[in-house]
Amino acid sequence: MAFNPKHILTRLYLVSGTMFLFAGLVLFKLVSIQMVQGDKYKELALERTEKMFTIPPNRGNLYSDDGSLLATSVSKYSIRFDAVTVKDEDFKKLVGPLSKELGRLLNKPASHFEQLLRKAKAQKNRYALIARNLDYSEYMSVKGFPLFNLGPYRGGLIVDQKTVREHPLGKIAERSVGYERFDENGYATRVGLEGAFGEYLRGKEGKRLKQKIAKGQWKPIGLDNIIEPQDGYDVISTIDINIQDIAHHGLLKQLEKYKADHGCVIVMETHTGEIKAISNLGRTEEGKYYERLNYAVGESHEPGSTFKLMSLVAALEDQVVDTNTVIDTEKGRWRLYDRVVRDSKHGGYGEITVSEAFEVSSNTAFAKMIHNGYKNDPQAFVNRLRQMGLHEELGLPIKGEGRPVIRNPGDKGWSGISLAWMSHGYEVSLTPLQILAFYNAIANDGQLLRPRLIKEVKEWNSTIQKFEKEVINPMICSEETVRKVQQLLKNVVEKEHGTGHRLYTSDFSMAGKTGTAQKNYVGKDPDKLKYISTFAGYFPADDPKYSCIVIIHEPDKSVGYYGADVSGPVFKSIAQKIYANNPMVDEVADLDPFNEALEDAYESYFEEVQKDLQTIPDLKGMSGMDAVSILENLGLQVEVRGNGKVKKQSVSQGTRLNQVTKIILELS
C-alpha cells in the first residue's frame, strides 16, 4: 500500500491536534460551568448541603407552691421495626428471643410480638410499630434486646423520640395546668397556667448550621451554635396540691351525687390573693367528670343570691338602708309592674330586718330595698357597683376570662325591673373567680386583690422574678360596712335561721353566702328550668385565711338544688380538711414539773453512752436499768442482783474490756 512513515506523522498530528482541541473544549466547559452557571450551582450547593437547624429548648417545669411537680417534660420513645434491612438468617435466629424479651418487658405474650414481627417481615414493612410511649429506661432495655442490639442497619431498630408534657398529678387540675400547643402554622393554643406562663416556660430556640453528608446525616459546621438554645424557666405556681386534691375530690363527689352538669371550686388565700386550688369538672356523655373547660375563669353567668352581698354593700355604703332597717317581705310575693319577685319560702318571712333578710336570703326584701332605695337614681346603684370594680375583668394572665356584665340605666336590656332583679343577682353576670374576688375583699377587710396563680419564676436555684400580691382596690367600701357584712356572712352559717346553718359545726367557724340561681327561666318551662347552686365564703370567720367558692351547675332537681345542700358541703369539707392540715396551737399547762434528779440521771447515762469506751466505766450510783443497757451495749454478759441503783460492780472501774466477759452488779 505504498506506505510512507511520513504519513504516520501527518496523521498523528491530525489525531493529536484533535485531542488538543477536545482538551480545550473540556477546559472551556469547565470555565463556563464556573462563570456562566456558577452562581446557580453555588446556590444549589448551599440549598442542597446546608441547612439551619433549630435546637428546641427544654421547657421549664411547673411546680405547685410547695415544689411538687405539676407539669414537666419527659422523653417518650416509639419503637419501630424495619423488616427489610434485617438479614434473613439474623431474623430467623433472633426473632424468637426478641419476642420473648419484648413480651416480658411489655407484659404481652411473646407470641403477639413474634406474629407482629413475622408479619412485618413477610410484608416487607419498613416501619412496623412495636411499642409506643416507652420511657427512657424501657427504651434502653429494648435497645439491648437480641436482634435490636445489632443496631439500626442490621437489627432494624427504628426509634422515634418525642418530648411530651407529663402531669404527675394526673387529671387533677389538668385544665388549670393547661397546655401550650403550636400547630403547623405556628399558631398557638394556650390553656391554663402552661399557656399563661408560656413565655417563661418556653425558653428560646437555638440555631445550628449543619452540612449534609452521606446517608442523610447532617454534620454541624463550626464549633458553636449560631444561637445557643436557652432552656425555659421553671414556674412555681400558687397551687397547693393538698388543697387542690381536696377541692377536686370534694367537687367530684358532689357532682356525682347530684348528677350535675358541671361545677368548679376555687380556693384563694385571703391576704395574698394566691389561688391555692382551682378545679373544674364537666360531665361527659358517659356521666364521668373530667377537667374540660376552665369554668372558674371563663364562665360568666347570673350569680343569683351570692350577689346580695354586693347589693347590700352598695346599699349600706349609700346609706339607703341599715342592717336593722325593717322590710316587709309581703308574704313572699312582691309584684313590680307585670313581674313577681318570689321568696323561696312560701308565704315569706313577714317583717324582717335587713340583716335577717340577708341571712335567710329573701328576694323580696332585697328587691324592695334596692328598688325603692334607688328608683329615683338607678345610676347611683350602678355607679356604686362599678366603683367596687365589679364591671371589670380581673386581668388574669390566663386567657379567656369571662366578661362581667353590670348594665347602666338606658343600656340595652335595662328596664324598670332591672334594679329589683339586679338586687338578688339577675340581669348581672360574673365569673366564679370575680365573685370570689369580691368575697375575698370583704374577708380581707375591704382590700380587693387580684387573684394570682404564679409565685415565682426560677432558673434552677436562682430566682428570676418573684410575684407579690397585687391590690386592685385598697378599699372597696368603708370599714364600717365591711364589719357589718362580715358579721352577716358569719350569721348565715351560725344563726339557726341562716341559709347556711346546715353547714354549722362547733369545731370551726365559717362565713359565707348561699346562692341558688335559676337558669333557663325565660321559657317558663318547668322541665327546662335548671339551677346553679353556689356557696361563696371564707374561713375562719373571725380571722379569715382562705376564701372559697363552690358553684355547681344543673344539679338533678329530684336530688336537690339549694346552694346550701349542693355546694355547701364541698365548701365545708374543704374548710374542714384545711383545718385538719393546719392544726390550731392549743397551749396546755405543763403537767409534768421539771424533775432535776431524773434529768441528771439521764445526762450521766447519755454521757457514758456517747463515750467510746475501752474500759469498764464507774457505774456506782447509776440506775440499774441504765447500767445494764450500757454494759450490754459493750457486749458484756450482765448479772443483776437486787433493785435500784448500782452499789457494787464485780469488775472494777478501768479494767480493759477485752479482759472481761461477765460482770455482776449489786443494786440497792
Added chain:
Amino acid sequence: MKIFSHIQGDKVIWAVVALLALFSFLPVYSASSNLVYVVGNGTTMGHLVKHGLLLFLGFGIIYGVHKIPAHYFKGLSIIAMPVVLALLVYTLAQGTTIGGANASRWIRLPLVGITFQTSTLASVVLMVYIARYLSKIKEKEITFKESILPLWSPVFLIVMLILPANFSTAAILFFMVLVLCFLGGYPVKYLTGVVGIGLLGLLLFVLVAKAAPDLFPNRVDTWMNRLESFWDPADTEADYQIEKAKIAIASGGLVGNGAGKSVMKNFLPQSSSDFIYAIIVEEYGLIGGFSLMFVYMLLLFRIVVVANANTSVFGKLLVVGVGLPIVFQALINMAVAVELFPVTGQTLPLISSGGTSIWMTCLAIGIVLSASRKNEQAEEQKEIDENNPLEVLSGQL
C-alpha cells in the same frame, strides 16, 4: 544520581507519571473518607496504603517493561492474544451482576485475592497486536478480505467479549483501533466499512437484548438510560450525578476549597473514580483542573515526540497505539464531569484509585518508555532479529 542511571527512556514521561502518581494520593485520600463512612470498607489510612502499594507495584511494572526491547512486544502480543481471549471468556462467564445487570468486568486473581479488570489488559494487548500487523503489511497492498482473519477477527472477538459488561470500554477500544488503523495507513475506505459493520453488530446486540432480555445478562438498559438522560432534560439518576459534579465544579472557584474540603464527594457515588475530576476542581479550583489537563497534554505531546523520534514503523505505531488511549481515556473522564459526554465508567488514568487499572496504564507507559529508550540509545537495530524465537513465531502468522 545513581537512580537515574537505571531508568531509561523519555525523562519527561517519567516525570509526568511520577507527578500524577504523587498527586493522586490527595484526591484518593480525600475520597476515602466517604468510602469508609458510606460503604464501610476499611479505614482511610488503609485506602491510602493500598493506593501506595498499587502505585509502587505499578512503577515496578513500568521499570520492568521499559527494560524490554520494544520489538519483543511483537511476539509477546501474539503469545498473549489467546491468553487474553481465554481470560475474557472466563470473566464474562462468571456473571457478576450489578443491580441485576451483567457487570462482569473483574476476575479475582487466585492467591493474592486482588480483582483484575481483564478488558484493560486485553486493550493493551490488542493495540500492540494491531501495531505489529500494520507494520508488517506496510509495504503491501492489501485487500479487505486479506485483513479479515489476522486483523478484524481478533478485534471483533475482543470487542464483542467486552461489550456485554462494559460498553464504554468496548467502544473506546474499537475507536482506538480505528484510529490506530488510520494512522497505520490502513485504507480509509475499508475503515468506513468496518465502522458500518461495527454499528450493525451493536444494533443487532441491542435488539436481541431488548427482544429477549433473559437470553444473556447485559447492561443494555443502563446504557439506554444514561444516553437518554444525557439528551433528555428531565431529571434522572445520572442527572443527579451530573448536577452534583457541576455543583462541585462551580463551588471550586479559582483556587478551590482546599485539599480534603470537598463537600460534594459525599453525594457523588463515584467520587474516587468516575467523577474524580469534579472533586479535584472543587478542592483545587480551576488552577488544579487546568494543571491536571496540562500534565495530560504534556504526556500527549511527549508521546507524539517519542513516536516522531522512533525510526521503525512498528515503534511509532506501538507508542501511539498504547499511548494515545491513556490520554484519550483521561479526556473522556474529564468530559463526563463537565457534561460533554454521557456518564461512563472510565477512570482518570493514574489518578483514580481504580485498583489494577493502574497497572495496565503502567504497562502501557512502560511500553512507550521502552520504545523511547530504543531511539534514545540510538541503537539502529534491525527490524528482524533472526535469533529471537518469538520473531519466528510471529513471522508464521
